[in-house]
Amino acid sequence: MSVILKAIRLCYDFRLPASTRTSLAINYYNIFHKNISTAVDLPQTMASEKILPNIFQFVDKNINSYKSLLKEAVAIPSVSCDVKYRDDCVRMVKWMQDKLKEVGATTELRDVGFQTIDGKEVKLPPVLIGTLGNDKKKNTICVYGHLDVQPALKSDGWLTEPFELVERDNKLYGRGSTDDKGPVLGWLHAINAYKGVGVELPVNLKFVFECMEESGSEGLDALLIEQLKPAGFFNDVDYVCISDNYWLGTTKPCITYGLRGISYYFLEVECAKMDLHSGVYGGTVHEAMSDLIYLMGQLVDKDGKILITDIYKSVAPLTESEKSLYTNIDFDPEAYRKSIEAPKLAHNGVKEQLLMHRWRYPSLSLHGIEGAAFQPGAKTVIPGKVIGKFSIRLVPNQEPEEVEKLVFEYINKKWAERGSPNKMRITAQSGRAWTENPDHPHYQAAARATKLIYQTDPDMSREGGSIPVTITLQEASGRNVLLLPMGAGDDMAHSQNEKINVRNYIEGIKLFAAYLYEVSKLPK
Ligand SMILES: NCC(=O)N[C@@H](Cc1c[nH]cn1)C(=O)O
Ligand SMILES: [Zn+2]
Numbered sequence: 001m002s003v004i005l006k007a008i009r010l011c012y013d014f015r016l017p018a019s020t021r022t023s024l025a026i027n028y029y030n031i032f033h034k035n036i037s038t039a040v041d042l043p044q045t046m047a048s049e050k051i052l053p054n055i056f057q058f059v060d061k062n063i064n065s066y067k068s069l070l071k072e073a074v075a076i077p078s079v080s081c082d083v084k085y086r087d088d089c090v091r092m093v094k095w096m097q098d099k100l101k102e103v104g105a106t107t108e109l110r111d112v113g114f115q116t117i118d119g120k121e122v123k124l125p126p127v128l129i130g131t132l133g134n135d136k137k138k139n140t141i142c143v144y145g146h147l148d149v150q151p152a153l154k155s156d157g158w159l160t161e162p163f164e165l166v167e168r169d170n171k172l173y174g175r176g177s178t179d180d181k182g183p184v185l186g187w188l189h190a191i192n193a194y195k196g197v198g199v200e201l202p203v204n205l206k207f208v209f210e211c212m213e214e215s216g217s218e219g220l221d222a223l224l225i226e227q228l229k230p231a232g233f234f235n236d237v238d239y240v241c242i243s244d245n246y247w248l249g250t251t252k253p254c255i256t257y258g259l260r261g262i263s264y265y266f267l268e269v270e271c272a273k274m275d276l277h278s279g280v281y282g283g284t285v286h287e288a289m290s291d292l293i294y295l296m297g298q299l300v301d302k303d304g305k306i307l308i309t310d311i312y313k314s315v316a317p318l319t320e321s322e323k324s325l326y327t328n329i330d331f332d333p334e335a336y337r338k339s340i341e342a343p344k345l346a347h348n349g350v351k352e353q354l355l356m357h358r359w360r361y362p363s364l365s366l367h368g369i370e371g372a373a374f375q376p377g378a379k380t381v382i383p384g385k386v387i388g389k390f391s392i393r394l395v396p397n398q399e400p401e402e403v404e405k406l407v408f409e410y411i412n413k414k415w416a417e418r419g420s421p422n423k424m425r426i427t428a429q430s431g432r433a434w435t436e437n438p439d440h441p442h443y444q445a446a447a448r449a450t451k452l453i454y455q456t457d458p459d460m461s462r463e464g465g466s467i468p469v470t471i472t473l474q475e476a477s478g479r480n481v482l483l484l485p486m487g488a489g490d491d492m493a494h495s496q497n498e499k500i501n502v503r504n505y506i507e508g509i510k511l512f513a514a515y516l517y518e519v520s521k522l523p524k
């Protein structure tokens with residue numbers, strides 16, 4: 001057994017061709033899965049032990065078409081936080097609807113109303129809901145993903161156009177390649193691969209694909225809780241799966257059972273109704289930007305400790321048994337530091353401390369200032385109004401309403417101390433942290449699928465980022481929710497030169513196919 005595992009690992013080490021890897025995976029599969037008894041009788045045209053190996057071969061033969069489809073998806077600039085791209089968001093959702101229809105899913109676009117931007121009502125992109133199969137004997141998996149992306153401009157420091165998928169050194173560069181268009185398409189390709197080898201899907205699928213995740217999933221919770229749940233959408237769902245995060249590092253796969261929440265703040269200060277010439281007005285007005293910088297400078301100290309009164313009070317105390325979890329996780333702080341070219345990491349770069357501060361302690365980040373003259377050049381203006389943006393990543397036990405209250409009280413106190421005559425306003429949007437039971441058979445099924453593809457046991461990890469709808473899906477379905485990442489830890493989601501490795505994309509498709517197969521064998 002160990003000889004085969006070693007052989008497969010060596011294949012990766014020496015970058016052997018996909019076909020060689022696939023035949024080794026087939027050998028491995030045949031040896032270990034010969035005697036699997038299926039809980040559900042799979043209607044299929046071939047023996048069960050042949051299904052996945054055939055699918056893997058099919059996937060390896062269709063790599064170019066998977067790249068082409070990702071290229072099409074990346075070319076739609078579905079940036080959710082900028083209304084100027086709202087039509088592209090709608091176009092993206094409809095594009096995906098067509099793809100789901102092509103694989104035989106029944107789909108509908110659900111209207112989720114409006115959002116208010118600068119006092120104006122702006123229509124939200126529709127949410128794409130889909131169903132594929134309704135065989136009562138099969139398990140039903142609800143898959144969630146998002147089709148929107150963070151903004152990106154070549155001038156931000158991208159080496160190539162962000163909305164044009166470019167392959168370089170076995171990596172596919174483009175906005176959304178890893179977050180989250182690659183993984184969303186991965187599901188489509190996995191379904192297609194079953195069709196391609198003439199095997200009926202072993203599970204039923206339900207889809208929830210939105211285009212506002214990067215902007216707090218506006219409208220989605222209400223749709224899920226007030227409409228889809230009462231209509232019975234979740235009644236037959238057995239498991240929920242989301243692929244919208246990344247491995248911890250670059251080589252070892254993981255399965256994720258926790259996310260931090262997020263509390264996002266807009267802190268507005270206004271000193272005049274228009275921008276002012278600093279030569280004409282400088283020295284005569286209380287400047288909005290100085291007030292804002294003062295407030296933003298009161299939020300966090302140089303070591304990342306949050307200065308908001310009582311903010312750590314509700315954080316769960318660290319137990320001895322939890323401590324040992326961090327020691328056993330495969331994470332290399334030095335490689336992590338080098339990959340972002342940071343001079344030094346916080347917490348002296350100690351692995352356990354870094355993981356804990358990513359996963360189980362809150363962090364506060366300053367994101368930017370709207371209205372500031374950020375473009376190059378010596379602009380001598382006093383901005384009339386500025387909006388500072390910061391967020392706190394929330395952890396279990398921290399309730400968003402409580403945190404918002406603490407932040408508002410703290411900002412109001414600091415504002416009173418400042419004694420500025422200007423107008424100050426703070427608003428927030430928040431979502432709770434999420435954790436799940438990683439000892440559940442659902443996680444074991446995903447671990448078996450992962451081991452089959454990557455020949456190593458995945459780490460059970462948590463994640464510092466947020467996917468607001470995860471907890472809603474957990475509550476609405478009452479089912480076990482699992483995060484199955486496709487991309488690697490250095491994919492640079494949200495950043496310049498976001499990419500997905502060709503290997504992660506292609507093996508990820510196989511992983512999804514194997515996951516569907518493994519979950520089909522779980523009891524109903
Ligand atoms: N891949 C998940 C992700 O990137 N989520 C965002 C969610 C977000 C953005 N603004 C508010 N929530 C994240 O920043 O974690
Ligand atoms: Zn995402």
Ligand SMILES: [Zn+2]
Nearest residue numbers: 179214493494
């Ligand atoms: Zn994201």
